[in-house]
Amino acid sequence: MVIEWALSFALGVFTAFFLMVVFGIRPFRGRRVRAEDPFKGAIERRLSSGPFIVAVGGGTGLSTLLKGMKAFTRNITAVVAVTDEGGSSGRLRTEWGVLPPGDVRNCMVALAENDNSLKQLLDFRFDRGELAGHSLGNLLLLAVSELCGDFRVAVEQMNHLLAIRGRVLPVTTEPISLLGATKDGTRVRGELEISRNGRSIREIWIEPQNARPLAEVLQAVDGAEMILLGPGSLFTSVIPNLLLPDFSRRLCASPAPKVYVCNLMTQPEETEGMNILQHLEWVSAALGKVPDFIVVNSEPIPDDIVAAYSRDGAAPLHLDRHQREDLRRLGCTCIEVPMVRITEARLLRHDSQKLAAILFRLYRDLDI
Template sequence: MSSLVSFFAGAFIGGVVAYIFSRRVANVQFDNAKTRDKSQKKRYKDIYIRASNQRLSLGPYIVAIGGGTGLSTLLKGLKCFTRNITAIVTVTDEGGSSGRLRQEWGVLPPGDIRNCLLALAEDDSSLNRLLNFRFDRGELAGHSLGNLLLLAATEIAGDFRKGIEELNYMLAIRGQVLPVTTESVCLVGRTKNGSRVEGELNITTCGPDLEELWLEPRNAKPLPEVLKAISNADLIVLGPGSLFTSVIPNLLVEEVSNAILNSSAPVVYVCNLMTQPLETEGFSVWDHAKWIAKVLRRFPDFVVANSTPLPQDIASRYIAAGSMPLLVTPEEREKFKKIGVYLIEDKLYKINEEGSVRHDSVKLAECLVRIARSAREREIWKESIQFSGMSG
């Protein structure tokens, strides 16, 4: 009897051991399979990233000139189509955190540069939240972390341009961001009654009365990289952005406007979606383009404008705040046609979660990339470009 019990006990124990061993083997195999699966997924992801980077590296060379929210919005769209992007950014900002750092530390205003760097970053979701974080108390109240980081990089590198390069590398951006000049310049204007107006903040209050704009010193030199980028461009984009304080200041650097005039690349002006209170109050799309032509000494080859009215509730809110939607009139279409400017109109806006109207960055970028690719392929771009869903 005892031998029978011993037999069954031994068989049971052996079965348990065999079961445990088989489970261990199965777990090891499962773990190995999971490891292989993760490894394979990582390999596929790496292949996809390399293929995507290869595709983007073959994209057109686009120079985007401006500042403020408009330029950074455009860059977010452009980076989906090419990594050959150069953002040329104005350095006349005097307000907010940028203005304080400019006054207290003697650095060029970092705000617009920061926004463009973040817009071109590979993964801007978490970086945006961190570097756009704005302190709300103490001596740092009003400053954004990104501005302070750019200030720190400048102090360490000993040069504003080198500080930007450090952030270019750290954020792994698609393209490059350049200040139009590293000299400290002031935006100055003269009104129709002969009054002198100094500083960006004052310029924004008297746009319709302005007769002339210039920078002091008048002989400010651009970065060599700025001129090189313009020379190599397949497309030069002006705007979107504040007409007198974001776009035009870049063109007031004489060597920059001369480089644009000498370039064979098409020049595109992207008109704003709305007028800006006081700065462009009462302006039409034609008025915006005419000021560009006055400063650049030629009209752009293309003008891109929104074609679709805003929802009534959104439009009413903006109108109450002093901003009017900008839509091309039939008379303006005739004017542009008469002087040979190709007008592209489409629904180019979207409304964000806060209810603010912004350019649809991807749709706008797609429109611009089509122009650039056509020019790059040496087609007769004014005659050959076909924009589905766009009229002009």
């Protein structure tokens, strides 16, 4: 009962602020005098004049990348997959018929100016009663969707309400499902089954196959100066976006350089036993062309971390001489750089600041 009351209160407060934004209501109409901060103003001008970036993916990988990128530009559009069916997102998708909000929420938090405080609030997860397993952020996005009657509009309003440095968009608002076929002809459906059978997947597609991307997503691609793919789960975060035909065609037609950011480790079951070249081949097949660049980690990973991950079937992704030669033949320029961060919980993550700095250095060197 206490949890339900707390949720109702939180939703009420959030709804009040939402209505203020939608209808232009300002809670304080008195004249306010505020000293200008020239340093902050200079930062805002620098960020506003930054390059136009489109980042494609989902899950933890994309939000990690965005957290670093917001220090260089606010002209970021994150295009997020909507095939998630696990955890809180999966339950809301089944029970409410809403698109999965989890990855969208994570990306908005990553682009928020005060992301640490916001993350603590929106990532709060209930552990009792009917709300057990749901995060507050997912429920808030659901509430705004119900108020608006449209998931796209709800995401746009959340972008505005959280004052994020950039824009987060679902790749489509149509309900789509991920399907695949294994090497022995078995048909699998949904992200969870695709992930469990990743080692034997022969083909992957979405239904409906003619799902349309958002017009705003295509406009962002047309104006992009650099397009980033990943990092993130290969079959369940990066590739699902590229399986929308109109979206992949627009990406290919864009003159902006395409950069694939490779994962640090293989993923148990999903990409177990795969090397970097095989990751790139799957991305290229879904995109319709080989990306211009691939960013790969060159930093050694501590032995204890490798041992811990190997117990679950994951292994470090590093290039060898043969893969480098194959990449050159494919016309893909390889950028090998140190970009490892180890969390307090001894989890392996991309260093968001290092990765963003590498990507913007590449942008400057290309003189786009």
